[in-house]
Amino acid sequence: METTMKPHIPFRSSMSAKFIAIILLILIPLITAIIIDREFLLPKITATTNETVEEVTIELKPTSNLQNLVSRASISLNNYVLAGEPRERQEFTRLSKKIDKAFNTGGKHFGLAAEAISFRAAKLEWEQSKTIGHEILNNSAGPNNQSVINKIRRFDRHVNLSIRNLSRVDAITVKEAAKQGSAIKTVISQISDVADTFLFIGLLIAVIIGTVLSRSILKPLKDLEKATVRLSGGNxxxxxxxxxxxxxxxxxxxxxxxxxxxxxxxxxxxxxxTHDQLTGLYNRREFYRRLNEEIKRYRRYGHPFSLMMIDIDLFKSINDNLGHQVGDNALYFIAQSLKEELRPTDHLCRYGGDEFIAILPETQIAGALAFANRTHRSIASSQIDTNDGRLINLTISIGIANFPDNANSVDEIVSAADQALFIAKAAGRNQVRCYKNAA
CATH class of the missing domain: 1.20.5 (Single alpha-helices involved in coiled-coils or other helix-helix interfaces)
Structure with missing residues (x-):
C-alpha cells in the first residue's frame, strides 16, 4: 500500500508566537528563582533559624533558673545563720531539692562538650556547697562561732563557683547561638548572591530581548515608515x-x-x-508642452526646429462611406507610418481628428521638406484593408514652418504650419507646402 507524504509546511514565526516567546524568556528565570527560593533556600533558612532559637531557648532557660535557685538558696542559708529563723531553714531545704532535680534533668539538652563540662562542674560545686549548708544547719553554734564562719565562707565560695560555671554554660550557649546566627547570615548572603545572579541574568535577557525586538520588530516598522514616506513623496x-x-x-x-x-x-x-489612446502618439496637450520646451531650448542654445502639420485627405468620406472602424484603422496606419519615418529625437503628436503634427528638433526648412516628401511618397504608395476584402489608398497633405524663420512664439509657429497645410489642401490635396512659399 502506497503512503502519501504530507507536504512540509514551514513554521511561520508569527508576531503572537514571538511575543509569547518573549514573555516566556522573561518569566522562566523569575519562576526558576522563585522555585529555588521556596523549595530549597527558604526551608533551609527557616529550619536553621528555628533550630538555633529552640536550642538557645532550651539551653539558656534551665541554666538561668539554676543560677536564680542557687542564689536564693545561698541567701536563705545566710539569713538563717544571721537570724536563726526556721522559715529560712525550710526554704533552703526546699530550694536544695529543687536545685538537685534541676541539675539532674538539665544536662540532657547540651549539644557541646564544653557546655556539659561546665554544667557538671557547676553541679559538683553545688553538691559541695549543699553538704556544707546541711552541716551549718545541723550545727547548734551561733553565727559568731569561728567554725560556722569558716563554713559559711566555704559555702559561699562553692556557690559562687557553681554560679560562675553556670554563667560559663550560658556564655558558651550564647557564643554558639552567635555562631549559628553567622551561619544564617552566610546562607542569607548566599541567597542574596543567587538573587543578584538571577537579577543580572534577567537584565541580560532584557537586553537580548530589546535587541531582538529592535531587529525583528522595530527595524521593519522603521523600514515600513521610510517606505511610506518615500511613496507619499512620489517615489x-x-x-x-x-x-x-x-x-x-x-x-x-x-x-x-x-x-x-x-x-x-x-x-x-x-x-x-499625455498620449492618444487610439494611435499611441502624444496628444495635443503634450504637444504644446514639448513645443514650449523646444522654444525655450532655442532661446537658450540657438538651435532652430521645424514644425510639420499633417492631414489625411478626404478622411470624412472614409468615415461616412466605410465606417468609423475603417477610419480608426486609417488613423492608426498613418500614425505608424509617420513614426517609422521619424527620428528618435522627433516628437509626433495627434493634434486632433485626422490631423497630426510633428516637432523636428535641430532641423532647418530644407531638412523638414525632404522628410515630408519621403513620408508623403511612402504613404501614397501604401494601401489599407477595409475589412470587407477591399484595399484603398490613402494620401496626406503636409504644411511645414520653421522656428525662428517663420515665427517667434508658440501660436505663430502653429499658425504658420496650419497656413502651409491649408495651401497644400487648397492646391488639390496630396501636396507638401512650406510656409515661406505657401502663398
Missing amino acids: LAYRINNERDDELGRLAQAFNLMAKQLEKSYKLMKTLS
Missing part, C-alpha cells in the same frame, strides 16, 4: 526589501503590492494624460 518605484514570513513580512508584501499597483496606475494615468 512609486520604492520597494521594501522583505525576507520575513510573519505579520510584518506580510505587511511589507502588501505594501510592495500596493506600491506596484500605484506605480502601474500612475504610469497608465500619465500615459493617458
